[in-house]
Amino acid sequence: MDEITITKAGPADIDQLQSISKTTFTETFSQYNSEQNMTHYLNESLSKSRLSAELMNEGSEFYFARLAKEVIGYLKVNVAPAQTDLQDVNSFEIERIYVLQEYQGKKVGQLLFKYAISLAQQRKSQYIWLGVWEHNAKAIRFYEKNGFIPFSSHAFKLGDDEQTDILMKKELR
Numbered sequence: 001m002d003e004i005t006i007t008k009a010g011p012a013d014i015d016q017l018q019s020i021s022k023t024t025f026t027e028t029f030s031q032y033n034s035e036q037n038m039t040h041y042l043n044e045s046l047s048k049s050r051l052s053a054e055l056m057n058e059g060s061e062f063y064f065a066r067l068a069k070e071v072i073g074y075l076k077v078n079v080a081p082a083q084t085d086l087q088d089v090n091s092f093e094i095e096r097i098y099v100l101q102e103y104q105g106k107k108v109g110q111l112l113f114k115y116a117i118s119l120a121q122q123r124k125s126q127y128i129w130l131g132v133w134e135h136n137a138k139a140i141r142f143y144e145k146n147g148f149i150p151f152s153s154h155a156f157k158l159g160d161d162e163q164t165d166i167l168m169k170k171e172l173r
């Protein structure tokens with residue numbers, strides 16, 4: 001595979017961000033959820049207005065993994081008070097890490113993950129944490145392989161379905 005570059009996404013990248021977000025979310029979760037709940041999530045949580053607000057949020061950053069010009073994966077990271085839970089100023093959250101199905105298993109996720117670690121280290125964060133759906137075995141394996149350990153859980157609502165995310169963390173110093 002040609003070289004993959006990681007670039008920061010800004011407000012002008014909203015169309016590409018919405019496209020990669022919707023495609024990867026659908027590829028990952030449509031088989032486990034009702035069409036109604038998926039449509040609700042895609043229309044509400046991944047609407048242009050919601051994603052634009054997230055792009056403008058000072059505590060959040062988005063990064064694209066690109067192969068030539070194509071966006072093949074993305075990363076969303078948060079520091080407090082933009083985090084989805086904890087809100088610990090010493091911590092760094094990976095909220096989303098997604099690779100197009102076609103490119104999974106080729107270490108693109110690993111590249112995005114390493115990038116997240118370097119961002120957290122630059123900020124001198126004490127630890128990095130994330131929430132992952134309890135039945136997302138592939139992602140859990142990926143995080144375990146990268147040294148994350150479970151420490152708590154939180155509820156996540158997908159449409160009318162109350163789901164459980166496992167919270168995992170990795171100490172950085």
Ligand SMILES: CC(C)(COP(=O)(O)OP(=O)(O)OC[C@H]1O[C@@H](n2cnc3c(N)ncnc32)[C@H](O)[C@@H]1OP(=O)(O)O)[C@@H](O)C(=O)NCCC(=O)NCCS
Nearest residue numbers: 028097098099104105106107108109110131132138139142
């Ligand atoms: C989790 C994820 C980011 C990992 O990224 P990746 O680029 O696939 O990571 P890797 O290339 O390191 O592969 C991870 C594992 O996938 C498996 N894999 C191998 N070939 C694969 C393929 N063709 N398709 C899918 N997975 C494959 C391998 O077992 C590999 O583990 P290994 O390193 O022990 O061999 C990616 O799979 C993904 O985007 N999943 C869907 C979205 C998701 O669940 N995100 C997390 C939400 S919390």
